Amino acid sequence: MKRFLVVLLAAATVWVSCGVTFADGFLGSMAPSNIGFLPIFGPGGIRGARCEPGWGILGKPQVYLGRLEQSVGSTWTLERSNSIATASWPLRGYWLGATTELAPIDNVGLLVAGSIFFPQREAGTWRPEPGGAVYDFRIPSHDWWSLDGLARIRVAGGFDALAGFRWDHTSVRVDYVDNTSDDYILNAYLPLIGMQLDQRFFRGSLLFRVVGTPLLAGRMRYHYWDRVGYAEFGDFDVSKGYFAEVFAHYSLKLSSDVNAGAFAKWNSLHVKTAEENLLGSIDDPVSWAVDIRSWTIGLNLSVGFYSPI
Numbered sequence: 001m002k003r004f005l006v007v008l009l010a011a012a013t014v015w016v017s018c019g020v021t022f023a024d025g026f027l028g029s030m031a032p033s034n035i036g037f038l039p040i041f042g043p044g045g046i047r048g049a050r051c052e053p054g055w056g057i058l059g060k061p062q063v064y065l066g067r068l069e070q071s072v073g074s075t076w077t078l079e080r081s082n083s084i085a086t087a088s089w090p091l092r093g094y095w096l097g098a099t100t101e102l103a104p105i106d107n108v109g110l111l112v113a114g115s116i117f118f119p120q121r122e123a124g125t126w127r128p129e130p131g132g133a134v135y136d137f138r139i140p141s142h143d144w145w146s147l148d149g150l151a152r153i154r155v156a157g158g159f160d161a162l163a164g165f166r167w168d169h170t171s172v173r174v175d176y177v178d179n180t181s182d183d184y185i186l187n188a189y190l191p192l193i194g195m196q197l198d199q200r201f202f203r204g205s206l207l208f209r210v211v212g213t214p215l216l217a218g219r220m221r222y223h224y225w226d227r228v229g230y231a232e233f234g235d236f237d238v239s240k241g242y243f244a245e246v247f248a249h250y251s252l253k254l255s256s257d258v259n260a261g262a263f264a265k266w267n268s269l270h271v272k273t274a275e276e277n278l279l280g281s282i283d284d285p286v287s288w289a290v291d292i293r294s295w296t297i298g299l300n301l302s303v304g305f306y307s308p309i
Contacts (some may be wrong), residue, residue: 045168061100064263066298067094068117074124074172076184077221077289085132087174087182089124089139093117095296099148107154107233111164117144126176141173144292150192150211158198160297166243167191168269171294178224186290188218190243204252204261211243220288232280234290236273245268259302268293 045154074089077084080293122139150164167189174182218238225231244267251261271290278284 023097025233028050035191060302061098062300062302064095064097064298064300066095066265067298068093068294068296070294073292073294075291076172078090079287079289080284083128083130083132085126085128087124087126087178089137090123091117091119091292091294092122093119095298101152109152111148111150111152113148113150115146117142117165120306135176135178137174139172139174141171143145143169143171145169148192152196160196160198162192162194162196162209164192168194178226180224183221183223184290185221186218186240186245186271187220188216188238188269190216192243194245201250204250204259207247207251208248209247210233210245211247212242214242215244216241218271220271220290224287230281232278232282232284234276234278234286236276238271239274241269241271243267260300261302262297264295264297266293266295 043283055227059193068091070091072088073164075088077086095117097113097115099111102112118141122142124133124137124139126137128134131304146166146168148164148166148179150162152160152162156162160243167187169188170186172182173186174184176182190213192211194209196207196209197203198207200206212226216238220238221234222236223231223233245265246267247263247265249261251259251264253259269292271288273288273290275285275287277288
């Protein structure tokens, strides 16, 4: 349901702007398998050029569809007083992002954006340390989406300073081979700062952007259960972490209303929770460490239509 709502929000952004953008991602991995917020800021929404005639108070919207790949993309580590155990799995699938800029002018703009991940079949392994039984698992449900607001201030030439906020949501169900299950739900709130450089290049433009934060907040919920009545669960505050994202995009102007482009992005999110007591069948102080990393590469085609707004 949440995944549907994010897609609906992205579609509404494009519809209200009366712009239509189509995108097509690569069907295979185009990134190194050993690397891992996916920048969802489309170049049409945050560049700093004045709104094109007919676009009204909303900038020309962009929609991106790309292939997301990471060999060890998602890692959730349960840290007890005398041991740790880690569930990790690769991230593979398709990533969709939509963005537009409100009341864009040459020197100032406000970007709004949304993104969502559509995973392919996922599976991994639970590994305790030191020693202990190792369990394989599959992931029947994995929701991952984000919403953004980002202010842009032109500093000089094609250079912009960026500051804003991201809400990053992840919800995962894990089913183990021994008929036990986990639920992980993480809501991370990221105050973002960064910069971007947008330069005319050949018959189009080349944009490079870096955003991140050394501080973040949020909550993580955890629930484990078996089929005979054992259960443990907890609700954890995020105590510290960091986030970094790098994005590059080339857009070629084909006509006044049509742009074709390609993009690549990399991101890394690290979250560490405070220590809390697990409740249920056991009362045990634990904490969590979460790492989510990914590469995404894709293509986009934007087609503009007149907007009365």
